[in-house]
Amino acid sequence: MTAHVLRLSLGEWQKIRRRWMPWILLGIIVLVTQGILWGFYAAYHVSDDPFGALTATYEFRDSEGTIVVTCEDMVEGRGEEKFGIIADKFTGEEREAVQADVAEWMANCQDYLTPDEARGVFTLPYSVDAVVSGSFLALFVIPVLILAASALGMEYGWGTLRATLARGVGRWQLLSGKLIMLMASAVGLVIVVAVLTGISSILAGVVPPSEEGSFIASDGSAWLDAVKGMAKLVFVLAPYAALGVFLAVLTQSSAQGIALSLGYYVLELILAPILSGITDWLEKVVNVALLGQNAGEWLSASYQTEAQQALGQVVDQPDTLRAFFVVLAYTVALVAAALWVFQRRDVAGAKGE
């Protein structure tokens, strides 16, 4: 039985590799991830402080004074010193107003990365870790949804499901074969992106302007973290593959399956912050119940940047255990639902989609 399912999975590979769509999706993901990486690399070289700086001119009784404060000043504790340059020119309310300006601006530095941290974004293996982190999740989820819904939906459209089932292929074996192939494709997708990211990191070290040192870290645990990050991303893609398949089975259509699964994904993204803002209770419900929230939580890092440390910001520790079980529950429930519906439904002839 296992051999038969594996044979079906290999059969799926024979089909999938002959279609244009998976390769186009892969191309888009590669272009976007590498584009962002090289864009960041360019920003790192072009600007000393890519996140800007506060430059403000204040007028006093008889003169004026200009203050220039950067996030780097703030992180390195030079904020007060910079402010001190003009502090003696203020009195009373004026002083408080300028201090308030500086404090407000400093709060915007929470996303600031120090040069070392910025360099890490395209240093192996941190670059791989960055690409497979939650920030890029949509880039992987959307192709997986499209691929999953079309893997079964197109068969309804062409009428080939009938031909397959009529050869004595069991329904659950067929669906299992497709899901295995989808997950194998997800693994392949993540590996290709990771390898290309690695190549980009290596290239960043050799193309001008020349860098001091290599863009390859010797930290062994960082490499392990990158591999873990890749595995976590693959795990989080499983419920989305199951969602695409389930909706294709439900609608017996590729187009409707893709539209509904993408719609669900986008709707979650829109609804989550709105519902969370209404009451604390709803926020808890959103955190526990929504797939997108838990997928993000599962991939999120507890890493605190130097800027966040300087600002005294507390980074919430992600509840990865809860996120793991919620993602797993979604996967199991969606696969079971897809199998249940698929087992009971008649399979109509070609729909010509």
Next chain:
Amino acid sequence: MTTDMVIQTEGLTKRFGNITAVDNLSMEVRRGRIYGLLGPNGSGKTTTMGMLLGVLRPTAGSFRLFGSSNRHEESLRRVGAIIESPAFYPYMSGRKNLEYFRFISGRGSSDDVDDLLEKVGLADRGGDLFRTYSLGMKQRLGIGYALLGDPEIVCLDEPTNGLDPEGMIQVRELIRSLGDGNRTVLLSSHLLHEVEQVCDSVTIISKGRLVVQGDVAELVRSARGEQVRVRTTDDTHAREILSGLEWVGDVGTAQDGALLVAAPVERSGELTAALSHSEVYVTEMAPVQTSLEEYFLDVTGSEEGSAE
């Protein structure tokens, strides 16, 4: 239950909402014969095949393949079939499509695929994409697909659709050759002459119900034996003489004026003798050539005579 029966249905029923496509259908198909499943469009032929092949779920009733109602998927591995129009992956060639289905079913070898393409007349076009095929070529590929793995039962749903006359003849010859030996062929068709030419037995269904089941030759013979067409030297006198015979039924008149005598063909000699005894001589006598088509119209009702 005998092992000779390869397909048996018992009260097989399929409803789509309020429409009953197949209604309490019980039929039997023996090993090693060519069966015709005959009926007008919408009579439930394809639905019946769909249920046998596991793509449609019966609403009620049951069926057995090779005597087994369990392990349906295993039984299906001994069956080759095309239902409705042949459906294949449009972005793959005919050969790749067959190789794919051969691979997933785990039956046969690559050489078999080449042999089948040769057999169905697609050896030269096997490398072309399926989406470039004409309807006739698609049908041929469908037949090749049905024969993959040398199945014991071959179910063909309207296999000559879209074929040119020469192609139809070739496919019918192919189907006849498939029936040689131990293989069973179930041929669904609305083409009466096709079933008459190709099949040994026929199951006629109408509105999803079984109308009649039996050997084609026997059914036609039973219809044909009822009437004898007669011309004589004096038809008026002949009518009187024949109407007086106990074993003769109605004596009617054909469009061309000949007498249509309801009498068994094997008693034609007695009929001639009775007429000549009264000095009326037969100038022409022949059994009425009832075809399966006429028989079909007779048993299904002329309002359903849409079956071409």
